[in-house]
Amino acid sequence: MFVLVGVSLLTFMMTVIIPADPAARWAGVRATAEQVAKARQELGLDQPLPVQYLRYLSGVLRGNLGVSVRTRQPVMVDLRAYLPATAELVVVGMAISLAIGLPLGIWSAVRKDTWVDHMCRAIAVFGVSLPTFWLAMNLQVLFFRWLGWFPLGGRLSSMLELTTTVPHLTGFLLLDSLVTGHWEVFGNSLRHLALPALTLAAYPLGLVAKQIRSSLLEVFGEDYIRVARAYGLPERVVTYSYALKNAFGPTLTVFALCAGYSLVNTFLIEAVFNWPGLGNYTAMAVTTGDYPAIMGITLVVAVMYVILNLIVDVLLALDPRVRV
């Protein structure tokens, strides 16, 4: 709770020190001095700072994040419209990173110091060293320009978008089209999702693999594993039944950190792939200097990040095996 108040205070302070005059922006390009003064009054910018903060806070609590200068819509409305596409991307990307990262890390730990380990570690380090947007651009060149397998960007082909309407259930296009049996949309959106999701997976993949490897190695050094081995339990049982369970805790923490990171990483990925989500919205807000939108997103993402970390803490606390 304290952290949340702090977060709101920090974002508020950032909105105050904005270099540009929001009132002038609000009043428009050809505004006169009087129009600007009127806008300042309307926006409450003539009030003392603590009053402004309280107004801001009460607004935030009621879901009012201000109005975007670029779209002229409440930032909250925009966020709600763009969030599902981003969530879909993050979920699929994170799933891919788990699907590849976990086995990679485990394999690496089991075969520690063999060529397998070196290769897995190299892949992992490579994953965290790639500039996201560069990876995205290269995937585009490779899979769109040269191979022609995947589309360059967007979430759905425009003709398909025009001719079919998938009911809006969850906002996850994949899920909605699957449930309602729009196979063409499902396939099309999967093809559109492939490259951005792979790009997103690269970073968490490396970290997850690295973390599960080092946690496993740590656990392998523990007495109870040595005891288990001494009892002659098969290595497979030792690894999967005993060690892995205990190595999951720290990996979960890293995974949550990654999810938060990926949420921000979408800013770059969506901009490159023209994915109609929060990230693209933010990138546009940044290029057009749309401060209310930037601050609104900062606040919302920070809150999501805090909650995510809280969930992980709770999960870890519920698990008696985890030593804090």
Added chain:
Amino acid sequence: MALPANRPRPAVLEQIRYSGYLITKNSLTTVGFGIVLVLLVIALLAPVFVPHPEHAVLGTTNVAEALRPPSGRYLFGTDELGRDLFSRVIYGTRISLQIGTLAVGLALLIGVPLGLVAGYLGGFVDEVIMRVTDIFLSFPPLLLAIAVAALLGRSLTNAMIAIAIAWWPWYTRLMRGTVISLREKPFVEAARMMGTPATRIMVRHVLVNSLSPVIVQASLDFGSVILTSAALSFLGLGAQPPQPEWGLILSTARNYFLVAPWYSFFPGMAMVITVLAFNLVGDGLREITDPKTRRL
């Protein structure tokens, strides 16, 4: 007095020598160190061997040669204004290493003293500093950097400040943890009982002995900081044209990637190699300093 003050020195020397041994033992780390050294040399000697320094330093244009693919004349091809990309990418090394050093340095400069004070003094001061740290830590670093950079206005300096603002709390937290574990150690107690002033103890005994985890973390962060600054430039929040900053070059290249796919390749590769090298070094250092995974 002489004993505790001199105590760490020989140990540090020995540690360095021993670490050197361990570094050469781990091949990946050796490679990382090797690349970093090469990069430093490249950055220092750039003016000597680059064919068109004016394309990088002044941004002089040569439009008649725009968007030439790589060839013997232009190793990495040319950009949309006919500038030699090889020269620009090589000069970009200087900028990236500068960014890494300055941004991480600034973050350390803010984070370490705060962590030291918080950890050593404890109590109310600790409470306040750590609450502020918590608030900063509740933002994903890239997000905070973007928000701050957007507020400060577009320039490379501002991007570095933004990154430092996003990174310092990590060092504060790390430093505080180490300091707390050291606070009750006999040699600190001894110094305290001898009536050494608190600031002197903090600097000469605690700080010196708690730096190694922070240094390891900083070398690990070097790579992410370079990536983050490139991301800021990519979004238009960092370097300004015609600076040969890798992120900015990539951001421009994006406009031409269908016409000139090679354009983005080399600056990106340069960045991958640099970040990779620092990550390898950081990982290696961590393994060496972490007793749990330390191998003999």
Added chain:
Amino acid sequence: MKGIRAWSVAVSVLLLVTVALAGCRQAPRAGAPDVFVIANNIDPMWSWDPADSFGEEIPVLFEMYETLLRYHPLQDKLEPVLAEDWDVTPDGLTWTFRLRSGVKFHCGHAFDATQVKKSIDRTRERGMGAAFIWDAVERIDAPEPQTVVFHLSYPIPVDLTVASAYGAFMYCPKCLEEKGDDHYNNGNACGTGPYKLESWRRGDQVLLTRFDDYWRGWEDNHFDKILVKVVPETGTARQMLEAGEVDHVRLLPFEDIQVLKKNPRFNVAVSPSFQNVYILINSIREPLNDARVRQALSYSIPYADIIKYVMHDYATQSVGPVPAGMWGHDPGLKQYTYDLTRARELLAAAGYPNGGFSLVMTVASGDENHRKVAEMWKGELAKLGIALDIRTMPFDAQWDLAKSPDVKQRQDLYILYYWPDVTSPQAFLEGCFVTQDDYIIFNLSYYSNPLVDDLVYGAWQAAGTDRVRATELYRQAQAILLEDAPAIFVYDMQNVRVLNASVKGFKDNPAYPYVLFVYDLYREGKR
């Protein structure tokens, strides 16, 4: 190794599914409505209220709303649209328009003189966007259902004003009375145009569909719908064009256009435009307050290289502030050349033989052409000993800085696209070069010359009745501006429109930038 096997199976299945799906591409359907698809690099709809619009909205608005007249500037001809004919009293102060009958708004209400009066009166009262074009209007009367009379306080060419691309739309005032004054700004539309609004999503797309009761009527080959998709990435837009998903891309880099031009599947239409590019020089700051320094800057621009390598010959070097093709443009006026020797002499005469000062130039972020111009110029200025500090920033930030109350904060050089509201030389000269003390519009040179002010205002008052005199006054004003050099007149742009070759009937009208008038288009063959 059971766990690993399960994972690898899962991964392989995932990869297989993706690859398999990659293979199947969808085929176009038959019998579907013929949709004209436009890829726009930005959200076209900033403001939905036709009274406020002063920017990127007009390509969409002109499909839904109409003006009384339409101007064809290359022929200098006015085409009747909602007005059938008009006349003016000899003093130029009273203009009478007779309206077309049988015109309906999308909501079903009839269009008549009262609606014209209410539309324009509301636009003037709101005072947003381009409302200033009506400044000379004292009163509008609607004596008969099909007759509108404009009473002016000073003479202006009202026929050009009612054909303006901005601020002259006829919209349904009844809808506003019934549904509230915010009705349009909430994302609704009601005009007399051929297409009506079907649906839209902010930042994503706008879908228009044909209005069955349109007064010109419908034939088979008109398009049924117009879809405007927001596609910020030009690479993506080009891909969609090549894949036959869109008919027209609003903005493409010239590098891409050069490639598409060679492909018979696309029609690259090049025509004159009234858009030109100025570099406005801060004329109140040392050392730029010396006209010789400003002239030196004008001599230091590599015009030919910019036109050839940045604009790929889709532009010509400007002669004065009024673009070629518009009345009032005079090709005989002075034209600066790229001449560093001359620039050095002028700098020396002004007391800066080796330069020795630095200038800040702001460039709107994301504009490749302007950035390239700035970077090329930087090299030339360096040869004169002048350091150019290029700062890219969002347009809004650039704009705020230019109008900063603290004069010291303002930039030295501002590179600006300019295009007219009312298609006349007045838009260029009044917008950028008359004294703007109380508040600055586009005079970002902060230039003030009473002589120019008098000439420009005098010309506009003469324009409605005595075109020859107006032209002469504009010529004199431009001659002064070229000598005084408060701005560098870099190039006049050409309109380059990229369309799928199956789309026929396209004629660009430079008075209405980016407007396609889709009603006039039709399709032959397949996209």
